[in-house]
Amino acid sequence: MIREVLRYPDRRLKTVARPVRNPSAACHRLAHDLEETARSFPRTVGIAAPQVGELWRVAFIDCTNHPKVEAPLGPLMLVDPVLIASAGDEVGREGCLSLPDITANVRRATEIRVRFLDLGGREHEIATSGFEARVILHEMDHLDGVLILDRVASLALDVFPRKRR
Amino acid sequence: MHEITVTAVGRDRPGIVSALTRALLDLGGNVEDCRAALLSGSFAMVLAVAVPDGVSPADLDAAVAPVAADLGLAISASPAAAPTSHEGRDRCMISVYGQDRPGIVHSVASALAANDVNILDLSSSLVGDPPIYVLGVEAELPANMDADALRAALSQENLTGLEVSVEPESERIL
Numbered sequence: 001m002i003r004e005v006l007r008y009p010d011r012r013l014k015t016v017a018r019p020v021r022n023p024s025a026a027c028h029r030l031a032h033d034l035e036e037t038a039r040s041f042p043r044t045v046g047i048a049a050p051q052v053g054e055l056w057r058v059a060f061i062d063c064t065n066h067p068k069v070e071a072p073l074g075p076l077m078l079v080d081p082v083l084i085a086s087a088g089d090e091v092g093r094e095g096c097l098s099l100p101d102i103t104a105n106v107r108r109a110t111e112i113r114v115r116f117l118d119l120g121g122r123e124h125e126i127a128t129s130g131f132e133a134r135v136i137l138h139e140m141d142h143l144d145g146v147l148i149l150d151r152v153a154s155l156a157l158d159v160f161p162r163k164r165r
Numbered sequence: 166m167h168e169i170t171v172t173a174v175g176r177d178r179p180g181i182v183s184a185l186t187r188a189l190l191d192l193g194g195n196v197e198d199c200r201a202a203l204l205s206g207s208f209a210m211v212l213a214v215a216v217p218d219g220v221s222p223a224d225l226d227a228a229v230a231p232v233a234a235d236l237g238l239a240i241s242a243s244p245a246a247a248p249t250s251h252e253g254r255d256r257c258m259i260s261v262y263g264q265d266r267p268g269i270v271h272s273v274a275s276a277l278a279a280n281d282v283n284i285l286d287l288s289s290s291l292v293g294d295p296p297i298y299v300l301g302v303e304a305e306l307p308a309n310m311d312a313d314a315l316r317a318a319l320s321q322e323n324l325t326g327l328e329v330s331v332e333p334e335s336e337r338i339l
Contacts, residue, residue, distance in 0.1 A: 008293075
């Protein structure tokens with residue numbers, strides 16, 4: 001089922017979501033709704049459960065066929081994801097379905113390792129980089145009530161970097 | 166050569182920067198730093214212009230007066246202040262957003278001033294659907310302060326209903 005995507009200032013977007021621990025039938029239904037909702041927006045690569053008003057730590061990411069991702073991991077349904085390692089940093093411009101008409105320059109790690117559960121409750125670990133890492137980190141932020149406007153790295157895309165004089 | 170700062174504001178239309186810079190060029194001026202912004206329907210620009218010695222702000226005012234009259238701009242010139250050193254000072258990005266109301270910029274700016282924090286750059290918009298007010302401030306911290314301390318100082322202010330975040334700015338040049 002395609003769900004309505006919440007927009008800020010809905011307080012649920014600023015709330016820390018609860019861990020799932022044992023994915024139930026309800027969790028499976030939520031996962032299905034997340035995927036269906038994400039796919040209903042043509043350019044969307046990810047969505048987190050709080051964005052549809054469900055305060056559980058579940059996120060769906062799919063960077064397949066995205067021009068910026070050379071070797072995507074494919075569709076990912078992350079339950080209770082945890083960042084276990086990260087390296088590098090890069091500022092990139094991000095948007096968000098929950099903040100339409102707004103983009104922000106956000107600094108994110110360029111390489112990450114994430115541990116998560118699948119819908120069967122089994123633990124997995126993945127490593128990815130670049131744009132796909134950025135998308136995963138963006139969705140994981142949603143699970144902690146963190147939005148792109150909470151991570152603004154600079155006001156403008158620094159074409160002319162400011163020199164310290 | 167010495168520097169003069171110029172500000173120009175007026176109803177937006179194509180041709181403003183072209184006409185203004187023509188007049189400055191004819192005066193022997195060289196545009197160094199400049200920033201421009203479209204604020205609602207008004208175009209605003211500030212410039213630091215290096216001019217030959219002997220050219221005063223009054224001379225510059227006279228040179229741009231026809232441009233001001235033609236394009237309906239308010240233009241003023243004044244001597245530029247000498248740059249100060251920023252060496253060794255930490256910077257951070259402050260982001261404040263939420264439901265709009267009068268006083269947001271003032272609350273943030275007052276808190277910064279009270280803590281001797283200097284605003285280097287600032288930008289805000291009322292944007293989105295439903296509309297939210299978004300304010301970004303690039304700030305320079307005094308020697309005894311870090312981003313955590315600034316975060317704590319801002320949490321004391323009346324910024325109820327607003328999200329406030331402080332990110333330290335790294336040394337990396339993009």
